[in-house]
Amino acid sequence: MARFEVLTRDQQRIARIQLTNESAHVEAGAIHELRGDLEIVPQGAGASALGRAMAGQTVVRNVVRGSGELFLGPPTFGELAVLTLRGEGWILDHGAYVASVGDVTVGFVRNGARAAVRGGEGWIQSTVRGQGEVLVRAPGRLERVDLDDDELVVDGNFAVARTDDLHYTVRRLGGVVGGFTSGEGVVQVYRGTGSVLLAPIANLWEAIQAARQPSRKKKRGSSSGRRWADLLGEAMDLS
Numbered sequence: 001m002a003r004f005e006v007l008t009r010d011q012q013r014i015a016r017i018q019l020t021n022e023s024a025h026v027e028a029g030a031i032h033e034l035r036g037d038l039e040i041v042p043q044g045a046g047a048s049a050l051g052r053a054m055a056g057q058t059v060v061r062n063v064v065r066g067s068g069e070l071f072l073g074p075p076t077f078g079e080l081a082v083l084t085l086r087g088e089g090w091i092l093d094h095g096a097y098v099a100s101v102g103d104v105t106v107g108f109v110r111n112g113a114r115a116a117v118r119g120g121e122g123w124i125q126s127t128v129r130g131q132g133e134v135l136v137r138a139p140g141r142l143e144r145v146d147l148d149d150d151e152l153v154v155d156g157n158f159a160v161a162r163t164d165d166l167h168y169t170v171r172r173l174g175g176v177v178g179g180f181t182s183g184e185g186v187v188q189v190y191r192g193t194g195s196v197l198l199a200p201i202a203n204l205w206e207a208i209q210a211a212r213q214p215s216r217k218k219k220r221g222s223s224s225g226r227r228w229a230d231l232l233g234e235a236m237d238l239s
Contacts, residue, residue: 016071030098033071043062083136142197150193163196170186
């Protein structure tokens with residue numbers, strides 16, 4: 001089976017894969033270079049177009065088949081990582097899916113209102129399942145956390161993927177009053193037996209890009225008053 005290789009050139013990353021009478025499924029816009037006897041066949045999304053778009057996937061996905069070398073990009077200062085599937089299923093962060101090879105089924109799953117709104121994961125997330133490899137985007141180097149009937153609490157949106165057998169929810173750490181006094185907010189909770197891929201530290205390029213995003217306009221009123229109002233509103237939503 002063909003395998004992805006992540007290359008670094010001038011501090012930028014690009015992925016390469018060698019196909020030998022094989023095929024790869026690639027998001028539209030991710031093909032950077034083709035070498036050899038390779039054919040691109042666009043796949044229309046059909047009825048699943050809306051779900052794929054909401055999951056951060058492109059509406060049309062390309063199938064590249066034949067024999068040759070395929071480079072995936074465009075070159076990025078961000079991180080590219082390879083997820084190996086051995087029959088299990090994973091749920092990916094919004095926009096993380098880039099390409100896959102092998103017997104991999106790509107779909108999407110709908111989140112509940114609490115996870116979608118408070119957890120920041122969105123209403124729809126991509127899913128992958130089967131035997132093969134998946135190329136994913138990540139804001140930083142990945143760290144794998146394996147749970148054995150245990151719980152992982154994450155304060156921030158840096159979970160890139162989780163196995164689909166884990167129970168995922170969000171909650172306010174310490175309750176309403178505890179959240180105010182401790183300074184902690186809504187956290188993401190993963191419970192059960194499975195694995196989570198985290199990117200706890202964004203690389204320098206991703207950090208700069210995030211810092212350049214326009215900040216929200218400040219609301220009128222005291223910060224403590226706004227904080228209590230936010231906490232009470234979130235408590236009502238999470239109840």
